Amino acid sequence: MVMRAVPLVGGPVELRGALDMEITPAGVMPRRLPAWTKEQYQDPSVHGVTVMPSGVRLVFRTDARELEFEVLTSTGQLDTDPRPRPTGMIDLLVNGTLAGRHQAPVGNVVRMAGPGAVQRLIPGGPGTVRFAGLQTGMKNIELWLPQQTPTELVALRADGDVLPPLPDGRRRWIHHGSSISHCIEADGPTDTWPVVAAALGGVEVINLSQAGNALLDPYVARTIRDTPADLISLKVGINIVSLAAFRLRTFGPAVHGFLDTIRDGHPVTPLLLTSPVSCPALEETPGPTAMGRGGKITALGDPSEVARGALTLAVVRAELERIVTIRQARDPHLHYLDGRELLGPDEADDLTDGLHPTAAAYRRMGKHFAARAFTSGGPFH
Known part of the structure; x- marks a missing residue:
């Protein structure tokens, strides 16, 4: 059959996991934070991770046997490296099952x-990935974008009819965290831990995690x-x-304020x-951090500063648990999870x-996470 263009905006395709779309000369750039937030930060790293589409996917139904997806990626390269970063x-995903995985083209x-x-842009062009030999009949399709690379959507083509997805009744889960929730190092976009947990929990995830930038920013709340x-x-x-962004005096009020803002829109x-x-390096030693020998992070703070309000992971855990315990008297829908239940000290390797x-x-x-949050007795059951 002849490949037909499918509109990426205003047509049957839903873009999920992104809260904004920028029209670019090449096509459409998904952003995981709304447009109004751009004027509230000046650090370019915030923009950089916002346009990394962790958890962003195109969703539709089709009876096509072949799909072509044209994208323009933007990746970095140090002058000392022989090739760009992956x-x-x-x-x-076809009917919820991984049916194909292709390397995103370098743009x-x-x-x-x-x-x-100082950065120097070496312009590139769009590239196309093809998924052929799809099963016959109408099926549910999800095209997941690479979690670590800004990706402009240029074109989508199919050799069959493309229809909007049907409502499936799944609950919407919003998650916000750091690079450890952004999951740049995962094998693919459906291997990030929030996506794995969402699939097991039967929910739709919006991953607002931002590598290096989970700092209780009010615009995120x-x-x-x-x-x-x-x-x-x-x-x-x-x-x-790791950034020594707060002292104990300011950390607690910032957490309370972040939670208060969320509760203004989601009270129950x-x-x-x-x-x-x-993270052994930061359990008892404050940040900031640097890359030490062997490519391992090293904490640069002075442990004696803890007595004067410097934060370690041990202090942060105790403070978060204390805050949740205090608030639960008036907010029974607030829960606490020790992150070491997801990855503990015996997994440091x-x-x-x-x-x-x-x-x-x-x-x-x-x-x-799914076992603790989505099963019977868990906060998301």
Whole structure:
């Protein structure tokens, strides 16, 4: 059959997991935070991770046997590296089952001498991935974008009819966390732990996690407040400690304020506050951190500063549990989960750089979260 163009905007395709779409010269750029947030931050890293489409997917029904998906990626490359950073995978799910996975094509390349150096754009062009030999008949399709690479959607083509997805009654779960929830290191977009957990829990996930930027920013709280949700979870602490972003005096009020803002829009929605997973370098030593020998993170703070309000992961966990205990008297839908139940100290070898889990550990974390949150007696059951 002849391949036919399918409109990416205003047609049968739903873009899920993104709260904004920017029209670009090439096509459409999904953003995981709404457009109004752009004026509230100046750090370019926030924009960079916002347009990394972790958890973003195109959803539709089709009787096509072949699909073509044209995208323009933007990836980085250090001058000392022989090739650009991996662009990641595009995953195809058919009726909820992984049916195809292709490397996203290299498009634009941003060159730099080193981290934080002046960037130089090497323009590239769109590339196409093809999924052929799909089963006959009408089927539910999800095309998941690479979680670590900004990706502009250029074109979608099919050799059959494309229809909007049918309502399936699944609950909507919003999650916000750090790089450990963004999951850049996962094997593919459906292997991030929030997506694994959502599949096991039978829910739709919106992953608002931002690598290096889970810092209790008020615009994130307002975004969650204003976005329809049946379930909400927050994973708080690792960036706060690694960047030395708060002292004990300011951390507690910031957590309360973040929760208060969310509760303004979701007063009785189940809300699970999760503390950091195990990270030996920061358990008892404050940040900030640096990359030490062997590519492992090293805490640069002085442990004696804890007595004067510096934060370690141990202090953060105790404070988060204290805050939840206090608030539960008037907010019985608020719950606490110790992040070490997702990845504990006996799994330190699964931290590739002393901080970020391996791809296998991310999948295991998703199973652990689902077992604690979505099963009988869990806060999301």
